[in-house]
Amino acid sequence: MDIADDRHCFVCGPENHEGLQAAFTVDPANSASRCQLVIPSRYQGWQGMVHGGILATLLDESVIYACRAQGEKFVTAELTVRYKKPVPVETMLVVRACVKGKKRKLLTVRSWIEAEGNVCAEADAKVFCLD
Numbered sequence: 001m002d003i004a005d006d007r008h009c010f011v012c013g014p015e016n017h018e019g020l021q022a023a024f025t026v027d028p029a030n031s032a033s034r035c036q037l038v039i040p041s042r043y044q045g046w047q048g049m050v051h052g053g054i055l056a057t058l059l060d061e062s063v064i065y066a067c068r069a070q071g072e073k074f075v076t077a078e079l080t081v082r083y084k085k086p087v088p089v090e091t092m093l094v095v096r097a098c099v100k101g102k103k104r105k106l107l108t109v110r111s112w113i114e115a116e117g118n119v120c121a122e123a124d125a126k127v128f129c130l131d
Helices: 052-067
Strands: 025-027 032-038 074-083 092-103 106-115 118-129
Touching: 025 052, 032 052, 052 074, 052 092, 052 106, 052 118
Parallel strands: none
Antiparallel strands: 025 032, 032 092, 074 118, 092 106, 106 118
16 A cells, blocks of 8 residues: 655644644654644534544544654554543643554554543554555
């Protein structure tokens, strides 16, 4: 599979002005990623709450960034999301992920979203390395 970054990713692409433009940092020593952002109200589901699909999308993106401590090109093979608490729009969120294991080209990763110090959503993922 040939993939290319054109800077238009919905989550992190700086050229996608309709996207979230999330800026993830990678911690290579811990195979982890982190991002802080505020989700605007245009991405709400129920009144005042971030749409669950947006939360799942952020969890998915965070696992890819955590894997980037070990390579450059990855795709999510499986993502299991658990929603724990509603997430209010216009609130500072912290999105984190860390690689938990690796077997050949398949990595297992845990990710979570915090709002106001509480874990609101979390996911376990299997990520395939294309490098």
